[in-house]
Amino acid sequence: MARPLSRIGFGLSQTARVAWYAGHYLALNRMRGPLVPEGEARPKIRGTFPKWQAIVGEMRALFERDWSNIEAGFYRAPLGLASPSDALTSSLRFFKDARVVDERRLNRRHSEVMSDERSAQYPRYYLQNFHYQTDGWFSEKSAKLYDTQVEVLFAGTAGAMRRQALVPLAQAIRSRDQRKLSMLEVACGTGGFLSDVLSNFPRLNITGLDLSPAYIAEARERLGARRNLTLIEANAESLPVEDASQDIVSCIYLFHELPPKIRGLVAAEIARVLKPGGTAIIVDALQTGDTPNFDGLLEVFPIGFHEPYFTSYLAEDFAKLFSAQGLAQASDMPAFLSKVMVFEKH
Numbered sequence: 001m002a003r004p005l006s007r008i009g010f011g012l013s014q015t016a017r018v019a020w021y022a023g024h025y026l027a028l029n030r031m032r033g034p035l036v037p038e039g040e041a042r043p044k045i046r047g048t049f050p051k052w053q054a055i056v057g058e059m060r061a062l063f064e065r066d067w068s069n070i071e072a073g074f075y076r077a078p079l080g081l082a083s084p085s086d087a088l089t090s091s092l093r094f095f096k097d098a099r100v101v102d103e104r105r106l107n108r109r110h111s112e113v114m115s116d117e118r119s120a121q122y123p124r125y126y127l128q129n130f131h132y133q134t135d136g137w138f139s140e141k142s143a144k145l146y147d148t149q150v151e152v153l154f155a156g157t158a159g160a161m162r163r164q165a166l167v168p169l170a171q172a173i174r175s176r177d178q179r180k181l182s183m184l185e186v187a188c189g190t191g192g193f194l195s196d197v198l199s200n201f202p203r204l205n206i207t208g209l210d211l212s213p214a215y216i217a218e219a220r221e222r223l224g225a226r227r228n229l230t231l232i233e234a235n236a237e238s239l240p241v242e243d244a245s246q247d248i249v250s251c252i253y254l255f256h257e258l259p260p261k262i263r264g265l266v267a268a269e270i271a272r273v274l275k276p277g278g279t280a281i282i283v284d285a286l287q288t289g290d291t292p293n294f295d296g297l298l299e300v301f302p303i304g305f306h307e308p309y310f311t312s313y314l315a316e317d318f319a320k321l322f323s324a325q326g327l328a329q330a331s332d333m334p335a336f337l338s339k340v341m342v343f344e345k346h
Helices: 004-031 052-071 084-106 140-153 158-163 166-173 192-200 213-223 260-273 292-304 310-314 318-323
Strands: 182-186 205-210 229-233 246-252 274-285 327-335 338-345
Touching: 004 052, 004 084, 004 140, 052 158, 084 140, 140 158, 140 213, 158 192, 166 192, 166 246, 166 274, 166 338, 182 192, 182 260, 192 205, 192 213, 192 246, 205 213, 213 229, 246 260, 260 274, 260 318, 260 327, 274 310, 274 327, 292 310, 318 327
Parallel strands: 182 205, 182 246, 205 229, 246 274
Antiparallel strands: 274 338, 327 338
């Protein structure tokens, strides 16, 4: 049982985090041009929009659940904001790039990273400036910006949403020797979730995989050299991992950026590498109907950001998708603007 002072400290640190990133979000909105560029037809939004009280209420519920998980011993309390100097450096870098991103968005430029050389190495759908991101997934600059951009987008709640995946992970390895277990993180990016996993399950054998060399390099810098950690560049559609070799496979915010046909291929690869009795943990955006008051907000997201596969993602039946690969859905839980889906291989 955590002490009352620990709860107060947690509350203060997370409040400061939300205030910092929400402040960035509000400032960004003042800088930003219109959601739809002049001359472009405004799409019709069918879903409802949440009032700000509902958004704040869902954020509060997320952090209350976060603390309950900490108190129950599923994972440790997270660290607060970075040092003032690091936070300021990240902030200045973010705002400097934000103007460039907005100019790219208003002109609907999203194929700047396409080239003949990259087309020979990477899937066509990957060669885009998702979110109108500078350099797409292909530069150190992009990798350095990414974590701040995600936290600003989610007003300081991205870390808390990702941490909800630690609960089914803790349940999957409870009373088992971590040293004899293997975990694969598909699309590990800059290593944000892996940092949480290593902090809480330091003896677990972990492989982090991502297609971006720049993001893998950032993850290596962030996580450091560890005997039980391997980071590799590879495609999620063809995992360089042996059949039935993983006890746990996690995947954070990948599926909404995949074309519908590719989602099935990735689901099949996840099923292939899982051991019988293994667990797949998928964290991604809410889908239509998960939190009905937020449905309109989900429809707007791909309009303001370059997310070409997001609309189809909203209607994807993940229980059916994974069931076709022999994985049964064990749970499906909303977490503010995200959801945690757990599948088991029998």
